[in-house]
Amino acid sequence: MSIVKRNNLLFPSLMNDIFKPDWFGGTENLNTNIPAVNIKENEADFELELAVPGFKKDDLKVEIDDNVLTISSEAKSENETKEGNYTRREFSFASFKRAFILPETIDEVKINANYEDGILRFSLPKKEEALPKPKRFIEII
Numbered sequence: 077m078s079i080v081k082r083n084n085l086l087f088p089s090l091m092n093d094i095f096k097p098d099w100f101g102g103t104e105n106l107n108t109n110i111p112a113v114n115i116k117e118n119e120a121d122f123e124l125e126l127a128v129p130g131f132k133k134d135d136l137k138v139e140i141d142d143n144v145l146t147i148s149s150e151a152k153s154e155n156e157t158k159e160g161n162y163t164r165r166e167f168s169f170a171s172f173k174r175a176f177i178l179p180e181t182i183d184e185v186k187i188n189a190n191y192e193d194g195i196l197r198f199s200l201p202k203k204e205e206a207l208p209k210p211k212r213f214i215e216i217i
Contacts, residue, residue, distance in 0.1 A: 121201040122182070123198070
């Protein structure tokens with residue numbers, strides 16, 4: 077005998093789309109394979125932080141092509157333990173890919189990245205012409 081789950085809603089898929097917990101701050105549809113991102117704009121640059129715990133620096137791949145910053149990773153691990161008559165073999169695979177369209181004001185040549193304690197940090201400096209100009213007083217003649 078099998079358990080059958082019934083949905084008595086009039087239009088189940090429509091109702092599920094409208095009343096998903098995500099509309100109200102839930103996490104049912106949260107994709108945990110994609111790292112969380114913080115983006116902060118400062119006067120001289122943008123700061124971008126990705127939470128990528130468990131990855132090694134060598135696992136991360138960062139590239140810029142046609143104003144698109146792409147961060148990706150594929151990490152594989154395999155462990156095998158043999159004790160007596162039994163063998164335990166565990167393996168895992170984790171991957172993600174995030175892409176960000178960079179504004180025209182970013183100086184792509186000066187972008188730098190740092191990975192520490194599971195946080196990948198980027199500094200995206202603005203071009204000189206995009207920086208705010210200081211006040212200038214005009215003398216009246």
